[in-house]
Amino acid sequence: MNSYRTHNCGELSKENIGKKVLISGWLNKKRDHGKLLFLDIRDNYGITQCVIDNDHKDFSVAEAIKLESVIKISGEVIKRSDDTINKNIKTGIIEIQVEDITILNECITLPFQVAQEDDAPEDIRLNFRYLDLRKERLKKNIFLRSKVINFIRKRMIEQGFYEIQTPILSASSPEGARDYLVPSRIHHGKFYALPQAPQIFKQLLMVAGFDKYFQIAPCFRDEDARADRSPGEFYQLDFEMSFVEQDDIFNEIEPLMYDLFKTYTDLEVSPYPFKRITYAESLEKYGTDKPDLRNPLFINDITNCFEDSGFKIFEENIKRGHVIKSIKLPESSNQPRAWFDKMNDWARKNNQKGLGYIIFEDGEFKGPIAKNMKKENLEKIMEITGIKDRDSIFFISNHQNEANIFASQVREKLCDEKKLRNTNKFEFCWIIDYPMFEINKESGKIDFSHNPFSMPQGGLTSLNNEDPLKILAWQFDIVCNGVELSSGAIRNHKTDIMSKAFEIAGYSNNDLKKRFGGLYKAFQYGAPPHGGCAPGIDRIVMLLANEINLREVVPFPMNQQAEDLMLGAPNSIDEKHLKELQLIIREKKNEKN
Numbered sequence: 001m002n003s004y005r006t007h008n009c010g011e012l013s014k015e016n017i018g019k020k021v022l023i024s025g026w027l028n029k030k031r032d033h034g035k036l037l038f039l040d041i042r043d044n045y046g047i048t049q050c051v052i053d054n055d056h057k058d059f060s061v062a063e064a065i066k067l068e069s070v071i072k073i074s075g076e077v078i079k080r081s082d083d084t085i086n087k088n089i090k091t092g093i094i095e096i097q098v099e100d101i102t103i104l105n106e107c108i109t110l111p112f113q114v115a116q117e118d119d120a121p122e123d124i125r126l127n128f129r130y131l132d133l134r135k136e137r138l139k140k141n142i143f144l145r146s147k148v149i150n151f152i153r154k155r156m157i158e159q160g161f162y163e164i165q166t167p168i169l170s171a172s173s174p175e176g177a178r179d180y181l182v183p184s185r186i187h188h189g190k191f192y193a194l195p196q197a198p199q200i201f202k203q204l205l206m207v208a209g210f211d212k213y214f215q216i217a218p219c220f221r222d223e224d225a226r227a228d229r230s231p232g233e234f235y236q237l238d239f240e241m242s243f244v245e246q247d248d249i250f251n252e253i254e255p256l257m258y259d260l261f262k263t264y265t266d267l268e269v270s271p272y273p274f275k276r277i278t279y280a281e282s283l284e285k286y287g288t289d290k291p292d293l294r295n296p297l298f299i300n301d302i303t304n305c306f307e308d309s310g311f312k313i314f315e316e317n318i319k320r321g322h323v324i325k326s327i328k329l330p331e332s333s334n335q336p337r338a339w340f341d342k343m344n345d346w347a348r349k350n351n352q353k354g355l356g357y358i359i360f361e362d363g364e365f366k367g368p369i370a371k372n373m374k375k376e377n378l379e380k381i382m383e384i385t386g387i388k389d390r391d392s393i394f395f396i397s398n399h400q401n402e403a404n405i406f407a408s409q410v411r412e413k414l415c416d417e418k419k420l421r422n423t424n425k426f427e428f429c430w431i432i433d434y435p436m437f438e439i440n441k442e443s444g445k446i447d448f449s450h451n452p453f454s455m456p457q458g459g460l461t462s463l464n465n466e467d468p469l470k471i472l473a474w475q476f477d478i479v480c481n482g483v484e485l486s487s488g489a490i491r492n493h494k495t496d497i498m499s500k501a502f503e504i505a506g507y508s509n510n511d512l513k514k515r516f517g518g519l520y521k522a523f524q525y526g527a528p529p530h531g532g533c534a535p536g537i538d539r540i541v542m543l544l545a546n547e548i549n550l551r552e553v554v555p556f557p558m559n560q561q562a563e564d565l566m567l568g569a570p571n572s573i574d575e576k577h578l579k580e581l582q583l584i585i586r587e588k589k590n591e592k593n
Contacts, residue, residue: 004072004104010046012091016077021096023048024072024104026134027065028115037062039098041073042115042134048091050075052098061101068107068114068134075099122551127565129556141553144264145541149216151263152237152537155256161214161239166201168194168218171518178222180232183581194220197534199453200519202240203491206530207522214239216537222562228483228539230550231562236486240532246474246490249531250274250430253478257485257535261426264544274428274478282431287325287408289434292482293427295415299407302326302384302395309377311369317397325396325407326385329414333361333390343394346413352406356395360387369395426480426543433457434475437468437504448505450475453519454489455531456501463500478535480543488533495523 004024012021025043032038039050039062050073052062065071075096086092111127112120114134125132132138157163172179172193179193195201197219205213217238225231241248254272261269275293282289285298303324306314314324340357347355358381359366365378385393394414396407415421436456438449446468454473456462462471474490492498498520502512513520541553551557558564578585 008045009041009043009048010090012048012077012094012096014079014093017079017094019077020074020099021077022072022074023050023096024070027067027069027071027107030062030065030067032063038095039065039071039073040115041071044139046090049080049086049095050098051095052101056098058098058101061103062098065101065103066107066109068110068131069103070105070107072102072104073098073100123559123565126551126557126559129566133555138552141541141545141547142555144545145537145553148260148264148541148544149537151260152256153216155259156214156237156239159212159252159256161212162210163215164205164210164213165215166195166198166205166217170195170201173200180220180222183583185581188582196221197236198238200516202238202532203453203493203519203527203530204522206240206242206491206493207525207527209242209528211242212239213241217534225558225560225562228542228550230538230554230557231560232558234550235537236534237537238532238534240530242528242530244490244529244531246432246476246531249488249490249533253533253535254428257428257478257480260540261544265426268425270425270427270429272428274430276430276432278433279431279435280433283404287404287406287411289431289477290479290482290484291429291431292412292421293429294422294425294481295411296420296422297327297329297411297415299411300326300328300385302381305377305380305384306373308374310374311372311377314395314397321399322397323400323403325403326381327394327396327407327411327414328385328387329392329394329418330388331390332392332418333359333366335392340392343413343417347406347410350406350409352396352398355410356397357392358395359392361390363389428478428480431477431479432475433472434477435469436471436473436475436501439469445506446504448501449473451487451489452502452505453491455492456497460494460497460500463497463504468504474531476533478533483539483543485539486533486535488531490529490531493523493527493529495520498523 004022006022007016009023009025023041025041028040028042028047030037030039035054037052037054037059039052041048041050052059073096075098077094078097080093080095110131111124112118112131114131117135117137133142153163169182169192172181172191173196177196179196182192182194184190184192198215198217202213215238217236218233219236220233223229223231241252250273254274258269258272277291279289282291284301287299301323303318306324307318309315318324344354356369357367358370370378381387381393387393394410396403396410398406435449436454437446439445440447450473454475457472457474458466476488477484478486478488492501499509499512503509538550538553542550545553547553556564556566563569
């Protein structure tokens with residue numbers, strides 16, 4: 001018989017009453033009721049209450065045990081009194097009458113509470129992550145993560161995909177985020193790179209004829225942390241298919257995502273096929289390419305409504321190249337003036353000059369802006385926005401890109417102010433038709449806007465004959481509740497199209513062969529049309545767990561400075577190791593010098 005337990009802490013029930021049992025676990029809580037001491041013992045499976053009276057030989061031992069110590073208890077299972085039954089736990093109808101207590105490992109003073117949530121700083125939580133993971137909420141998140149990965153893996157195999165692992169040590173990529181570099185001991189002065197994604201390898205698998213590949217892939221990017229982005233590493237469902245078009249990829253992933261979310265949430269899930277929104281439409285209506293469709297508010301461009309309108313500020317702004325965006329907020333005219341002033345102050349705190357507005361009430365336009373506008377211009381606003389009695393409209397004036405960004409923020413702010421968001425739903429959509437090229441803000445030259453390996457719509461013909469900034473790519477993102485879950489694309493599989501696309505972006509053919517020579521060479525040996533997608537595992541679990549930060553669904557995350565506080569990474573390397581790698585650490589120079 002196992003010397004630590006006959007049962008775990010989540011399985012005892014009324015069927016075990018009268019039996020002698022043995023359990024082991026952590027001391028979760030301790031309650032002193034004078035002559036009786038109650039001990040809650042917790043393990044991976046649940047909690048069992050144990051009781052010991054004050055004339056027991058081990059009563060003083062039990063009193064002295066610190067919370068989170070690991071203990072073993074033997075005793076008889078008895079029924080709880082009716083007034084102490086706990087319906088919130090599986091073992092709530094029974095308790096163990098303690099016969100023997102053994103301390104397996106005593107806990108020292110805890111840095112924060114484990115049995116209940118507290119406001120411990122994040123750096124303390126990450127430093128003692130193994131204690132943080134004992135908490136029920138985090139433990140459930142990690143279990144959920146395991147279930148999600150298992151669900152995905154099973155479904156992908158059922159759908160005819162083969163799980164294939166690609167290398168972790170690879171060549172550095174000159175595109176995308178910064179690489180994590182690994183020095184080679186054997187090849188002096190050369191470095192491997194941890195893969196930002198298995199992009200090139202999965203395309204090479206298509207060239208090799210594997211047709212349907214997937215893996216739960218670790219990806220490594222040296223980039224700054226955000227709530228929806230972990231520094232260092234993350235995991236994604238990476239898959240690729242041959243002889244496919246965009247719709248084929250959508251048809252593979254949509255049922256999987258729908259069934260996954262239906263399985264692990266009680267909330268409504270938007271049915272497939274998911275809504276498709278062009279990149280241009282998304283910026284126009286939502287101000288972002290990551291729209292939260294649970295928010296019912298829309299953005300309208302009403303620039304022409306303010307031309308020769310009488311409202312001089314916006315007229316002058318338009319002459320300087322500004323656009324005017326509007327957001328209609330239904331049933332809001334009854335808000336006090338102080339509320340509109342508060343919105344104005346909020347805009348100024350976000351580095352804007354303010355947030356203009358018009359109120360429509362009792363058939364009249366009201367407010368400072370309306371007083372200075374011509375009637376015909378106000379009627380044009382009514383026609384475009386569909387404003388109704390008791391509605392109000394807020395205005396954003398800036399250059400196109402800045403106006404989109406702030407209009408998106410205003411849309412979210414107004415939604416939250418009026419509690420308009422449908423929080424009982426997961427709303428999926430595809431953002432499609434991304435531009436192939438854009439103007440690089442730093443260089444002022446044409447550059448790839450998203451993924452250099454995407455196929456341009458129209459192929460070589462469009463590259464040769466169209467304005468590069470008007471060429472669209474077979475590039476798409478899947479978005480859920482305002483969170484980008486994945487990017488994907490139909491890939492460029494022809495060397496002549498690749499050469500021309502890179503030429504437009506300022507790369508010579510020699511540059512292309514030098515940077516992506518392996519892929520370029522492979523495409524000369526019969527590459528099939530192919531495409532794929534890579535939904536982020538961490539972000540999926542974050543949504544399902546209703547968390548707002550990825551660190552709450554990752555077992556051992558880094559902090560925002562990409563540090564592992566628990567194990568002390570990154571750390572210094574000893575001189576012997578540096579000599580083996582023939583590396584020298586130079587002292588960091590003062591930036592002023």
